[in-house]
Amino acid sequence: MAVSFLLLFASCSLKKNIASNKTDPGSGKEKIKTDVSAPAKHEPTRKKQLQFYQDKYAPILGSTNQLSNIELYQFMDQWMKTPYKYGGNSKAGIDCSRLSIMLLDQVYHKNISGSSADIYIQSIPIAVESLKEGDLVFFKINGTVVNHMGVYLVNNKFIHATTKAGVLVSDLNEAYYRKYFFSAGRIK
Template sequence: MEKNSGQIITDASNVNNYHRTGNVLNDYAMFMGVKTSDLKNERLYLLINEWMGTPHLYGGSSKRGIDCSAFAVMVMSQAYGKSIPRSSSEQASAVKRKYERQLQEGDLLFFRFGSSKINHVGIYLHNNKFAHVSTSKGVIVSDLKDAWYYKGFKRCGTVR
């Protein structure tokens, strides 16, 4: 997969029409339909932007390829200074659970796709958008309310 040039890569069906300004926070705010002042952790968006388009590699944890749980570990560590387990199922057990309506920037979203246990994780941003590692598109921003993701969505929570 070709690395992006600062463009937000998404598979979300309802994306605000935005024009890249070159300012990461402004770009993400426009993309998600929120005010720039609503974005509380600049490092979070800089990290997502830096890794955007990095391909999926099961078990990977580098720019050559990364999986969803390693991406969550890296973002939680570098953006929030918090340590979480390596696997998405263990991460799901390590968070303080909350209701979907309580989601805030930096919370973790957990999914179950074709398995009996949690097997995917993403980082909540704003307006149902979340960053994660797609098996087909690598690091992208998606919409929780899109049918594919919402069908697999099982729980969410805040890293303690």
């Protein structure tokens, strides 16, 4: 089992050149912008929406009463089970650092960049006992530098991209993560 866990992760980094979604000006195709924040006619109330997500993620996160961030739940919903791709930044494949960068940007409006090691340097170290939703967890897996990371959720759970299973939620208390855990950090 330990061998399968070792195969689960590889080092993560972010490629500097990220693909763009620009359309060819001469193609005649125009992008249609939609405002996802505009409420739909029959959209459930925020309270119902929150309850939906809390019920959905309770089996994974345990008690979800402390987690009321609908934007975080929506991000998780969009990215869960996305396959892993080293340097990836799309639904076709994403790595741990890019997932964390996108989550912090889209949910918390915090701007970070780089590989897991780069982001570790940008973070302010905090005690594990002080972890809050949106903080970062860093790992040194079979190496001497930070090469894996995730974003803390609640109840010792964090979301990250793994080589074997893609984007998923894991527990810091699992033996594998305890073994390779290096540090926790916060972005101001």
